Every structure is written in structure tokens, then in C-alpha cells.
Amino acid sequence: MIRDDGERIEPPVRGERALRVGNRLFQALDAAIHRGVPVELNPLAQTGAIANTTLITAIVSGIVLLLWYRTSVHLAYDSVVAMGQQRFGAGLVRSLHRYSSDAALLFVLIHAVKLFFERRFGGARWLAWVTGLALLALLWLDGWLGYWLVWDQRGQLVALGSGHLLDTLPIFADPLSRSFLVDDRLNSLLFFVVFFLHMLLPLAMGIALWLHITRLSRPWFLTRRVMTAWVLVSLTVVSAAFPADAAGPAKMAVRPEAFSIDWWYLAPVWLTDRLGGGALWAIVLAAGALLLPIPWYLARGRARVAEVVTARCNACEKCYHDCPYDAIQMVKRTDDKPFPAMASVDPGKCIGCGICAGSCDSAGIGLTWFDSIRQRHRIDELVDQGLGATEPVFLALVCSESAGAHLEVDAETARSAELPGYAVVRVPCAGWIHPLSVERALRRGARGVLIVASGPGSCMYREGNRWTAERMSGKREPSLRADKVDASRVRVVELFRTQRGRLVAEAKDFAAQVARAGARPPSLPARLLTGLGLSALFGLVTWAGTAAVYRTPDDPAPKLVISFKHPGKAGENCREPSAEELAKLPPHMRQKQICERRRASVRLRVTVDGEQISSRAYEPRGIWGDGNSIAIERFSLPAGPHAVKVELGDTMNPDELNHSTQRTITLKERHNTVLLFDKMTDFVWFE
């Protein structure tokens, strides 16, 4: 008796049990949605396609917004507020831009988490995984920069957070944070750069997206017509019902207390407001180091790839057209058979689904560990064994990711207590089943063949369910030959892993009346109701992420902010050499003084109400220590009037403070009073 080879189909994955728990949750949700709508309208079955549709909506609405938006740091906010006043004109386009971007991120996150739980990251899928993460990062960055462009209090937080992060790296001679100290000194050029980045990042995403799906044949890239209309109408309704707002205008001197933010994109401000630049970079690097190598450290083995038996290949190209991973090429023949070409598998792209075995009439391609011919013999044996019993047997060909995954099946007899009357054969994917295997079983005496595929839209290998349904219904080659067998004795059911009860019921139902047609699709009112429910749910989730209030961690105490970027005077610093230093030198090189040419560090002393609160020296920057000294100091002080004296020294004499200013200032809660110094203007106060 030939034993069951279908026990372990996918290569093992670390943490598989935990991943399967997550997968079950998704499958349960998928199954619930599928009760109301067909697969083309199930959002969970096409998360990547919805991400693309919403992304394109965001890009198009963004381009239209250019009609009203003013690309200047001084005009941007007013132009955005003016848009809001035309609720059903520019305001609607802006809201659509906001919510479509939010929905894109929401669906990308669902897409990534769902595929992760489905363990669809190892082997040849590593490229999709890595480029997917790059896409996620680019999408988020584009949204983050988009909020900068509104130049409201949220934009201010985004700018400060970005400055905080980038200033930790030694890339800017003048720290970015210094651009955001006072309104009068805002960096207009920087604002333009942010604007252009916001425009150009979608181009980079286009390239990443091309790489993302390059290993897939016929990717489900965009939603179909009805779903697209549904997505657009839902987004428009959310936009009309909850118009996108703007927070108060960005004012560099004011530190806002609380306002609503779009948590989809701006959640990181919670971190940038609380952590230092080093900690932020550590989080970014740790997240990258954890997520990027998942295809390698979680996947514990590569899939066993398909192989071609050249002598049996007659160049029909069916496998070449059916492979969902573009892993088969038709190449020049290496034997003397009279065919123009032969199939060849690219092991780097093949993920071992076995769908090609279901395409090939001559068993010329397939999985050596799940060989089509050996499995046909096994099925023969099982059918024969059933014929010896009182009742002829039904055959259940069960995909390992379907409701049949957990059936306890005797490896010898293929019987399972849950499906009495059936011989159960597990297959890698429903797409592996060649119609000839089904015909052969029926002609040999099986009463019926029940093909149990994974839930609608959830095929682990993308197209297995579709090909099987089309092949068994005669719509795709190789197809079940209705003139050879009674097609009503074959039923294909698509059941999620969670639908074990349904599997038992289906098996009973099929056994009771083999000729009955498949399950009826949901009625129109049921579809409409489910569709409306789903739109409301996703619309609400999208909107809710933008409505929650964010509280800044700032203590309300007023702050005195002092900043300069100033070169200390250059000069020679001479000292007498020590006896040790002299001893190391040959006598003719010994000098009375050792002199180094360097810049003086800049000293700053701050006195408030007669009390010195700070006295520090700032070393010159640059590799050679010959650059500017830079300071951004923030002092929390009680509200009310204060006599402030600030002294600054830039000469070679470390005790000399050759610039100074004095003023009585009145400090207000959550306000910054800023004092800037540079060599052109000396001290300038901004109150």
C-alpha cells in the first residue's frame, strides 16, 4: 500500500504554531465575509489590489490638489484652510486625498500581516517580502512628509521630529532643528525639498512595486470594476461625512498642548516627541533588522522545487502559462524529440506548489516528492480497497491549507473518522490535481470526487483554486472531459481552515446527492448588506485613526531658547612642553613652546534674575576642529517677567565674554522666547 506523502507540504517555519493562530483568525474573518459577498468583493482576498487602488486614488487626488495648494512655507497653511471652506469642492478632494492615503496604509498593513500569518515569505518570495517592506517605508514616509506640507501644528511636530532624527546624523552642517526656532527664519528651501520629495516618492514606489510583483504571473494588481466603484464611493462618503481638518497654524514660538492627529501616519510623533535621536535610530534599525530577514530566519527550509522529466514534455506550454510564480520557461530542447522546446523550472523562483503538475497531461513536470504517477497509483489502490467494502468509496482530495488540513487521516487506509465513506488524500494545493487523476478515480469506481480547496481568495499559491475550478468545470485546459465522466460526480468546495464543520456537512451533502449543484452564491440583498457593512467598518477604522487626540509630552513651563552657529576666533594655542615630551624629542628639535593652530570654543553664560543658570563652552565642529560651534539650549523658567543677561565669548582667551545682551522678558506658558546670535546680526531677540 502506498503511504500518504502529503503530511508536510510547506517547508517548516519557526513559530509556526503562533502564525497558524493568527492565520485562523484571518480565515474566520474571511469565511464570515465570504458568506455575504463573492471573492471579487471580499477585501481580505485582495488587500494588495485595494492598496494599489487607494494609492492611485491618493496620487490622482494629490495632483488635483495642486490647483489650490500654495508651495510656500508662508502661504501653505492659508491655502489649505481655504480648501476646507469649499466643503464639496477643494475640501472634498483634500479629504479624499487624506482618507485614500490612510486606507492605503491600512490595507498595506493588513496585507503584510495576513501574508505573514500565512507564512508566505520564504523561498522565492523573499523578494516580494523585502520590497514590500521598502514599499511600506516609502508609503509611510510620503504620508509623513504630506503632513509637513500643511504647515499646521501637526506639520510643526513632523518637522521637529524629522529634525530630531536627522540631526543625530552628521549630515547637515547646520542642524535642521535650528531652522524651526522662529517663524522669521524658517527655511523655505527645505519646505520645497519636502514638497518635491512628497511628489517624487510615489515614483520610487512604482519601481519598488514593479520589483514586488515581478516574480508573480498575472498579479491581482488592481481591484475589479465593482470593487473599485465600491472603494471610491466609500472613500467619498467618508470624505463628505468627516472632512479633513487642519490643526492650528504652525507657530515656532508656541508649543501646542493637544490636538487630533492622523495616527495612521503620525503615530511616530509619540516617539520623536519623547525619545532622543539615538534611541529613535536604534528603534528604526532594530525594526529593520527584525523584519527584513524574516524570509531567512523564520523559514527553516526551502520549498522542494518542481522538476521536469524532459522525455515526457511535449512542449504544450500549459505549465508555462499556469505557473503562478513565473518560474517556468520554455527553453531549447536538449534531446532529439521532435518538439520545438521543452519546459524548464527556475529553482530560484519556484516555490514548490505543484500547480504545474495539475497542468501537464503527460506528467512531464511536477514534484518528485509528490509524484503524480505514484499518487494516481495510490488513489487506484484506495478506490479498489473501497470497492471491496459494502459501499464504494468517495474520494476527497484535500488541500493542506483548507478545512481538511486538520483531519486525522490514517496514513495507510486514508480513512478519517470525520469523513465516513471517504478516502482522504492530502495534496499540496488543489491546483496540483490534474483532471486525469479525477477521471481515472471515477472510471475505476469511485462514487464521487470531492475536491477541498482552501477558502475563496486565500490560496496559498495564489491561483490553485482558480485553475482547479476552471479545469473541473471545463473552462480551462486540461479540463475534465464531460463526455468521459459524469461531471456532477465531481465537486469543488473552497473552505477556510476554520470551516471544519462545513467540510463535514459538504461531504455528507455530496455523498447524499452526488449530482447536486454547488453552493448557491449569496443573494443580492445579502451582498449589498455585507458590502455596506464592510464599507462602514473599513471607513470607520480609517476615519477613527485620524480622530484621536494627541497630547504633547511638553511641560507647560515657558522656555528660553538660545541658539547660535558661530566660529570661534582662530589662533595659536601655545604652552610649554613637559619634561617627558622634551625627552622624547632629539635635542635639535626641542622648542621652548608647543603651538597648535585651532579655533577657540565659543562660551555662553546665561544669568536670569541675577542667578547664573548656565555656563558652557561649545567646541568647534568638523573633523579638524575648525568649524562653527553650534548651540541650541532650552531653559525652562517660571512664567512672568525675568531679567535675562546672556554673554558670549569667541576669542582665544577662555575667560573673555566679548558679546552680551540684557533684557527683561515676560515669559508665557507653552511659549518659547528665542535669542539667536550670529556674527552678522549679533544678538536678536524673538519674543
Ligand code: HEM
Ligand atoms: C504599497 C504597499 C504594497 C502594495 C501596493 C502591495 C501589493 C501587492 C500585490 C498587488 C501583490 C500581488 C497579489 C497577488 O496577485 O496574489 C502582492 C504580493 C505580495 N506582497 Fe505586497 N504590497 C505592498 C506591501 C507589502 C508588504 C509591506 C509586504 C510584507 C512585508 C508584502 C508582501 C507581499 C508578498 C510576500 C507577496 C507575494 C505573495 C505570494 O507570493 O503568494 N507586500 N503585493
Ligand code: SF4
Ligand atoms: S505541461 Fe508538461 S508537456 Fe506541457 S510544457 Fe509543461 S512539462 Fe511540457
Ligand code: SF4
Ligand atoms: S511548483 Fe510548478 S507551478 Fe509551482 S512555482 Fe514551481 S514551477 Fe511554478
